[in-house]
């Protein structure tokens with residue numbers, strides 16, 4: 221296949237996602253999140269279009285089972301600034317819908333609003349990513365992504381349009397956004413979204429360098445937690461297991477209080493995931 225691929229997060233042993241396919245309408249991303257896990261792709265922060273995208277999507281769809289779950293996007297964002305002009309994501313959604321696919325949209329881009337008309341009529345769920353509601357912290361973590369306020373507004377709007385909507389409260393930064401957990405879960409609940417997916421920050425070489433530069437006052441503590449006490453799993457540095465469990469349990473407690481279902485992403489705590497899916501795919505049911 222050319223542009224639709226089996227979802228395979230680097231054979232990650234902690235991944236609990238159901239079988240699904242992945243489609244990135246664009247290569248690269250311009251939100252420039254300093255924690256991005258996809259920067260192994262060359263020139264990642266200079267996004268570009270894919271040649272003959274729609275024709276290649278149509279060809280690939282002939283090779284996969286009917287009603288497959290297709291996630292847009294796992295190594296980019298389907299709603300980049302350039303998509304306002306090119307509308308490649310909209311073109312893909314139309315083809316996927318016409319072919320009866322289940323569509324899982326994962327985005328920080330608020331112009332998903334443009335495609336509500338298609339999403340409403342498709343077998344579809346949307347998860348909007350949000351890792352802080354502090355605008356100043358956001359500027360350092362996700363310099364070019366829409367503001368948290370705008371993302372909360374779009375979640376509210378998707379819910380109002382009866383589109384199954386969850387939130388990726390992800391990643392959670394120890395010592396930095398951890399203290400925002402109660403407020404963020406409360407804000408998510410107020411939007412009407414029903415599901416939260418969370419994970420703690422995983423570090424790779426380039427993200428650690430950027431994080432140190434952005435938050436020098438936290439560098440010493442983070443270095444201790446990730447590189448002395450933490451562990452390496454699937455090419456990323458993780459916090460120590462008890463610390464991850466502590467952070468995620470806080471999210472679970474807040475979600476329970478608000479009546480939200482909860483899942484973790486690549487954490488290895490299946491008992492924390494209720495009811496059934498980590499990525500929000502149960503929202504289709």
Ligand code: SF4
Nearest residue numbers: 249251252253256296
């Ligand atoms: S939105 Fe996702 S793909 Fe884009 S830079 Fe941020 S983490 Fe990376």
